[in-house]
Amino acid sequence: MPVAVTASVLATGLAACGTVEQLSAAQKVSKAFDKVGDGKSAGFTFSIAATPEQIVSFANAGGAKSGRGLVGGARHGGGEMDEQTAKSLSGLSFSVAVSADKPLKEVEAFKKAGAGDKNTDVTLDKSLRLSCVLADHKGTTLMEYRQVEAQGYLHVDAKGLLKLVGEDPSTVDDMREGLTEDMKPVGDVLAGKWVAFDLQALADKAKESDGKKGAPSAPPTVDPEFGGQLLNSVKDVLGRTVTYEDKGKKDGAEHLWVSAPARQLVDEMYKAVKPLAAKFPKQLGTFPDEAPSDVPDRKIGLDLYLKNGTFSSATFDLAQLADKVEPGVEFPVKFAFNQAAPNVQAPADAVKLTEDQLMGAVLGLAGAGAGDDFGAEDDLPPAAPLTDAQLKELADLGVNEVIARAYNEAGLSFEDIKRITQKPSPAHA
Numbered sequence: 001m002p003v004a005v006t007a008s009v010l011a012t013g014l015a016a017c018g019t020v021e022q023l024s025a026a027q028k029v030s031k032a033f034d035k036v037g038d039g040k041s042a043g044f045t046f047s048i049a050a051t052p053e054q055i056v057s058f059a060n061a062g063g064a065k066s067g068r069g070l071v072g073g074a075r076h077g078g079g080e081m082d083e084q085t086a087k088s089l090s091g092l093s094f095s096v097a098v099s100a101d102k103p104l105k106e107v108e109a110f111k112k113a114g115a116g117d118k119n120t121d122v123t124l125d126k127s128l129r130l131s132c133v134l135a136d137h138k139g140t141t142l143m144e145y146r147q148v149e150a151q152g153y154l155h156v157d158a159k160g161l162l163k164l165v166g167e168d169p170s171t172v173d174d175m176r177e178g179l180t181e182d183m184k185p186v187g188d189v190l191a192g193k194w195v196a197f198d199l200q201a202l203a204d205k206a207k208e209s210d211g212k213k214g215a216p217s218a219p220p221t222v223d224p225e226f227g228g229q230l231l232n233s234v235k236d237v238l239g240r241t242v243t244y245e246d247k248g249k250k251d252g253a254e255h256l257w258v259s260a261p262a263r264q265l266v267d268e269m270y271k272a273v274k275p276l277a278a279k280f281p282k283q284l285g286t287f288p289d290e291a292p293s294d295v296p297d298r299k300i301g302l303d304l305y306l307k308n309g310t311f312s313s314a315t316f317d318l319a320q321l322a323d324k325v326e327p328g329v330e331f332p333v334k335f336a337f338n339q340a341a342p343n344v345q346a347p348a349d350a351v352k353l354t355e356d357q358l359m360g361a362v363l364g365l366a367g368a369g370a371g372d373d374f375g376a377e378d379d380l381p382p383a384a385p386l387t388d389a390q391l392k393e394l395a396d397l398g399v400n401e402v403i404a405r406a407y408n409e410a411g412l413s414f415e416d417i418k419r420i421t422q423k424p425s426p427a428h429a
Helices: 002-015 020-037 052-060 083-089 158-164 171-177 181-190 199-213 224-241 262-279 355-369 388-396 401-409 414-421
Strands: 041-048 093-100 128-135 141-148 151-156 195-198 243-250 253-261 299-307 310-317 332-338
Touching (some): 151 181, 181 401, 224 262
Antiparallel strands (some): 093 128, 141 151
């Protein structure tokens, strides 16, 4: 797993420094992360640990204007942070739980991640159970996805999500009333029902669609020699710039402070990796001409906690990344780990959707979200209804009628739909 590899790199790099205290702390971190893949289950939770007052102070002190979009999306009309929005953001969490019938490090999909092997699709691995949950500060689930036996399950609290972003939840009822019969799956989602869909069928549909439009692009692959060179370069930089400090015990956990001079770390990382730029997979894009210039010229760090030799949590203050750090202004976020992840079960009475109905529901929801009721300034104007001839032409291009109508109701014209569903020619790729 990437985190475990990174921790091992840090430990190895620090060994070269010859600092006994730092090496000891780094070894603790490395061993802790190594244990993540040893278990048959794992749970990760990212949450906003900042209080509403801290969020307001951070946003109004200029943190949201730092160019990094930390909380900018929650501001209304470009003014000061709204108190209700701050309350909604505080405690917001996103959790992922995964379990298998074997240690996670032995699951083929994880072992060969990024190798382009046909058997590395996690969604099709029947030995895995997965859940992803978005919840508010009270622990109320706003959105949840589960995967059991290669079947996907989705539940959405549409009204709760609208409340979260400061919109009128009654809009959900208006949207349901205006749905056509073929968009009934959207109504099931809006009503908060669990919906189920076959992940294998979705994968087959995607392959069928790719076959009609041309062969899909090959996934990025990394040459083992290049991977080793890159790892050594990164290891060298981290060994020279990252420091560890053992802070003792806190609430029964070992507390470590991991820090580095941000600008120096980024600059040195760029210089170390640039000589290898020509070997980067082309699918990842062009290597930048220079290192990012907006990285703060100061030391930043995070608090790392270990329990029983295993990674427990990490806390990072986003205010460290602001252009200017105001005294007393903080915006802590937390990343927690629990090896005893909950046992994910398939929900009862889920409404079964075909792959076409699922796509129609997703696109229909997107279209509803772009409607006038949301007051967005960039709403798409109504598009001319698709004719039978146009629907047939789109079907020949691999666009199902349900999906085509959903695009159309979202404001896309016939020409718009053709343009976004047809792959570009090699000359324009």
